[in-house]
Amino acid sequence: MHIVLARPTVERTVAIELDDDANEFAEHEIAKGELAHFVAEAEKRRPRWVWNDTRAWYPSLLAEGVRVDRCVDLSLSHRILRLSTLSARSELALAPPSGWDAAATLDEQPGEAAALFDLHPDGDAAEAAPDAGSAAGPTSVLAEFRLQQAAVAGSQEPGRLRLLLAAESAGALIAAEMQYAGLPWRSDLHDALLSELLGPRPMTGARPAKLEALAGEVRSALGAPSLNPDSQADLLRALRRAGLVVTSTRSWELKKVEHPVIAPLLEYKKLSRLASANGWAWMDSWIRDGRFHPDYIPGGVVTGRWATKGGGALQLPRQVRGAVVADPGWKLVVADAAQLEPRILTGLSADTAMAAAGRGKDLYEGIVASGAVDERAHAKVAMLGAMYGATTGESGRLMPRLARAFPKAIRMVEEAARAGERGDVVTSRLGRSSPRPGAAWLQTQGSASAPDSTEADERRARSQARDWGRFTRNFVVQASAAEWALCWMAELRKRLDSLTPPGSRIEHGPHLVYFLHDEVIVHAPEDVADDVADTVAASAREAGRLLFGAFPVDFPVTTAVVDTYAEAK
Structure with missing residues (x-):
């Protein structure tokens, strides 16, 4: 049984009960302030709730002590079905854009694949996707649900998509529950840790004592008494004036340089990052009631x-x-x-040799035992190269050996890379498909094929094609790991x-x-x-x-x- 929730006005909530074939058999008008009670009572029948956005409905229920077992998050499901190759012929996928579609697009970016990789585990999204369908009434929500059900039923692999949508919706419930419950956090211990690393809490706007002392060491080593080490442009100029051949102030590049400024500068960067990302201001903003x-x-x-x-x-x-x-x-x-990701690749490719290498033991040690490489560090480098497309250095040297030992796994990521280089779409284990490259990418590829193209046009096109191939190579693994x-x-x-x-x-x-x-x-x-x-x-x-x-x-x-x-x- 499904129960569709919709809120056509601030004062009015409508609940529509559906049977397993999505036919309506009951409708309820829920007075303001009575939703939590209604949901708690209905939960005894273990329905699957259908709503536009879990973030819009579930937090208020949790605050009143009501927990939901299952749901269909239409916004998250819509995004998947819109792009999936498995549902590409559905009415939902072929329809013109609507309020249910996310606003963000991958277009007109000089390095689109690089931008995708920038959304990595250490990154925050600037803002959430719009509340798709947030203003929709019961008719719109019900129509969207039926479109999604039809898209799944008519897809190439309904079982895979059903599992993906159920898992994605469960994830939305879990995210709301984790935000509500919170991670236990001791502000007194946090303050003590910060004070030990940075010095006592400073006045607002001032640098902590240890950071100020390191800034002084940096200025002294560079002969730049007025330098602000937080200004990347000023710091880069000061480094070059001191004779350092650097193109950026990134830590990995600075570590290659020998100079008295390097040690205090690297320490400054590390502690400055801590102070800005998880310092006292962060603690004041994000820790409430010990959570x-x-x-x-x-x-x-x-x-x-x-x-x-x-x-x-x-x-x-x-x-x-x-x-x-x-x-x-x-x-x-x-x-x-x-x-996780190498093991996901093992399952995706059904590579029995790699499965045997990881059975009951550390996978990288198993790769060494297979004779593919001679030490664990090399196994890890080689696998990362396979999944992220490294072709030079140690990864490039080890890749042929990995391909001989585990041909099915390496063939799979290579085929995904070639698909991306052509501008094609790749799809995860359960059915999430990669976005297509945008207009800027297509224009670059087209320019390289034009009669008047130059060598520079062709080099640029090859570079962008390889970049997109690196993205699709990793997409199939990372998306399946997320599933x-x-x-x-x-x-x-x-x-x-x-x-x-x-x-x-x-x-x-x-x-x-x-x-x-x-x-x-x-x-x-x-x-x-x-x-x-x-x-x-x-x-x-x-x-x-x-x-x-x-x-x-x-x-x-x-x-x-x-x-x-x-x-x-």
């Missing part, structure tokens, strides 16, 4: 990875993890999936219910409080913490089965039951 409440955006990256709207939840540095402390009588169960992680969390969320007293608020039992692509943290009562650790591992195995069936690829998970996040790593 960090991050604003996650499921599907915020084109590969399906999450982003955040603020707070930097996807980049908590090690220096402040000591402030993440379980409540008295509780534990943190910290878990991460080992070598595995969603299935992992959805299964874990379901299993945690069995360890929670019936009718309890979410924060009264073991619950997810943090997620970082291949890592989760569960806040659990101490007496069930070991059971939670077992449940985390069992959920990972189930996620592997959901994506790859009986194919023998392992997804081992390392768990630690700790009092503080810093103890887990």
Whole structure:
């Protein structure tokens, strides 16, 4: 059974009950202030809620102690079905753009593939996608739901898409629950950690004492007494005036240079980043009632990875993890999936040799044991090169050996790369498809084929084609890994219910409080913490089965039951 929720006006909420064939059989008018009670009562029948955007509906229900088991997030589902090659012939995919379509497009960018890669685990989204259909009434929401059901039913692989949409919608529920419950955070410990690293809390606008001292060392070493080391342009000029041959102030480039300024400058950059990203101002803004409440955006990256709207939840540095402390009588169960993307590649390609290399052990050590490379570090470099398209240096040297040992896996990413270079679309395990390159990319490729094209036109076209090929090469792996992680969390969320007293608020039992692509943290009562650790591992195995069936690829998970996040790593 499905129940469609829509709010045609601020004062009025409509709930439409549907049978399994999406036929209406009951409609309810819900008075203002009565929604939570209605949902709580209806939850006893275990419906799947249908709404335009989980972010618009679920937080207020959580605040009133009501938890939803299942939903259909129409906005997230629409984006997937609109682009998926599996549903490309559906009425939904072929329709002109509407309010349900996200506003962001990949167009007119000089380096589109690079821009996609910039949305990596350490990045926050500047803002959430628009609330698609937020002003839609019941008719519009119901029509969109029926279009989506038809798109899935008529797709090439309905089972894959149904699993993807269910996992994506479950992720939206989990994101809202993690924001509501929050990650346990001790501001007093955070302040102590900052004071130890940076010096006492400064006046607003002033540099912490240790940063000011390092700035003085940088100025002295460069002979630039008025230098502001926070100005990248001024710093670059000062470095060049001192005779340093550098093209940027990036740390990786500075580390190659020998000069007395390098050590204090690198330390300044590291501590300055801490002060700006997770310093006292961050603590004042984001920690409330002993909790960090991050604003996650499921599907915020084109590969399906999450982003955040603020707070930097996807980049908590090690220096402040000591402030993440379980409540008295509780534990943190910290878990991460080992070598997730290479194992996803193993399943995608059905490479039995690579599956054997990772069965029951560290995959990189297994690659060494296979004879493909001679040490673990080389195995890791080679695999990263395969998934991200490195063709030079150590990765380029090792790739032929990897291709001989694991031909199916390497062939799969190479074919994905060639598709991108042609401007074609690639698709993840469950059906999320990559965006097509934009008009600027197409124009560059067209210019290279024109009768009056120059060698510069051809070089530019080849470079952009390779860049897009690097994106599609990684897209199939990263998007499928994101799907595995969603299935992992959805299964874990379901299993945690069995360890929670019936009718309890979410924060009264073991619950997810943090997620970082291949890592989760569960806040659990101490007496069930070991059971939670077992449940985390069992959920990972189930996620592997959901994506790859009986194919023998392992997804081992390392768990630690700790009092503080810093103890887990």
